Amino acid sequence: MDKLSILDSKYGIAVADLKEQYKKLPHFRFAMLTPALYGSGVSELACTLEGYFRELGLDCCWRPIEADKDFFVLSKKITDALSLSMNCVSRAELDSFAAAASSLALPLDCDVLYLHDFHALIAASKIKGIKKIYRCHFDISRANKDVWEFLRPYIEACDEVIFPSSQSHRPLNRGVDYILPSIDPCSVKNTFVEREGQLAVLKNYNIPRDKPIILQVSRFDRVKDPFGLIDVFKEVSEEIPSTLVYAGGFAPDDINAAALYQELKDYAGGHKDIILLSINRHDYEIAALQSAADVVVQKSFSESFGLSITEALWKRRPVAASDVGGIRYQIINNKTGLLCGDKESFVLNIKRLLTDRALSLRLAATGHEYVKEHFIITRELKNHAEVFKKIV
Numbered sequence: 589m590d591k592l593s594i595l596d597s598k599y600g601i602a603v604a605d606l607k608e609q610y611k612k613l614p615h616f617r618f619a620m621l622t623p624a625l626y627g628s629g630v631s632e633l634a635c636t637l638e639g640y641f642r643e644l645g646l647d648c649c650w651r652p653i654e655a656d657k658d659f660f661v662l663s664k665k666i667t668d669a670l671s672l673s674m675n676c677v678s679r680a681e682l683d684s685f686a687a688a689a690s691s692l693a694l695p696l697d698c699d700v701l702y703l704h705d706f707h708a709l710i711a712a713s714k715i716k717g718i719k720k721i722y723r724c725h726f727d728i729s730r731a732n733k734d735v736w737e738f739l740r741p742y743i744e745a746c747d748e749v750i751f752p753s754s755q756s757h758r759p760l761n762r763g764v765d766y767i768l769p770s771i772d773p774c775s776v777k778n779t780f781v782e783r784e785g786q787l788a789v790l791k792n793y794n795i796p797r798d799k800p801i802i803l804q805v806s807r808f809d810r811v812k813d814p815f816g817l818i819d820v821f822k823e824v825s826e827e828i829p830s831t832l833v834y835a836g837g838f839a840p841d842d843i844n845a846a847a848l849y850q851e852l853k854d855y856a857g858g859h860k861d862i863i864l865l866s867i868n869r870h871d872y873e874i875a876a877l878q879s880a881a882d883v884v885v886q887k888s889f890s891e892s893f894g895l896s897i898t899e900a901l902w903k904r905r906p907v908a909a910s911d912v913g914g915i916r917y918q919i920i921n922n923k924t925g926l927l928c929g930d931k932e933s934f935v936l937n938i939k940r941l942l943t944d945r946a947l948s949l950r951l952a953a954t955g956h957e958y959v960k961e962h963f964i965i966t967r968e969l970k971n972h973a974e975v976f977k978k979i980v
Contacts, residue, residue: 591774609973610644616980618700620650623707623841626869629895630704630725636772653707659688660841669732671890682738686710709742719979723750727892727913728757748979752892752914769893770968777871780903781879789876800830800942803881805896808836808845814852817887820934828942831861837868878903883941891915898963901955906948908937924955
């Protein structure tokens, strides 16, 4: 049975109209590019989309960008300037990035090139006779002005431009489409792991089950405010003995992650109840940790969406998350989760979720239904069908 049929039969998610939309599309060959093969929500989403696009009859492929370390050093600086408004990139560095980006090898045997994030924009701009879709996965509403002005002409030159929402970008001299990300309930990562499987994974990572588990799943990146998360946990644990598990990873395009991981270990100061895990491409383990968590947290300075929140809500976990960016599309305060503005509100809300079981169960149940209604892959596939109709 294909995955679309499973969505229909197991989860009651109608797919007939979706299949009909894709049948009406003309034949075209299309290639997706991401900065990395694994380690980020972008690569996971592209992998999921590729499988469903093929199931729907599209001639589609996906691959990561191939570049050297210096390219990704510069791209990380640009990412920070876009998402954190940091003044961390010089004009000379932007010129160096442009030169390196211009020489990237791109697939030319396609009719449409789908660029996830900015990394291949400059190289793609030099290709004629191929339609280009640019999709931004950052919240760049407060992007560094110089970096934004550097990228904007390349973005505006694309045939279609996609952002998560109207609040996630700076003004452009062209129209844009809006597509929020989604999850695939058929994937291993989005499967609820039963207690026996949870305990096996917890044991494997030496995570005790005698205390509540507070979990954050996100890459090791300063935009996720990992130091602030540790500060919040230390205060919570003074009153409610618990365990913090930060499950992160090292994406190939993020050359700072390993150093940050070591900084976090030092900052945690050997606290016996703080567990930092480096987990790459271990979807079952992540699913087990999310299924076992008593509270899932996402403490970020900026988020265009936050798929780890979606994953937790789907598994009926109570969530406390930063009141920023695209998180607000998922967390409706006191209905699908709790929004937190500062350290004190995080501390208070995590304590509430740990002590008020009725509240946690209510939020978890409502959150699951909200994801089912708004953030399942079929909705995103319908959004893409509309974009493809316009471009081909």
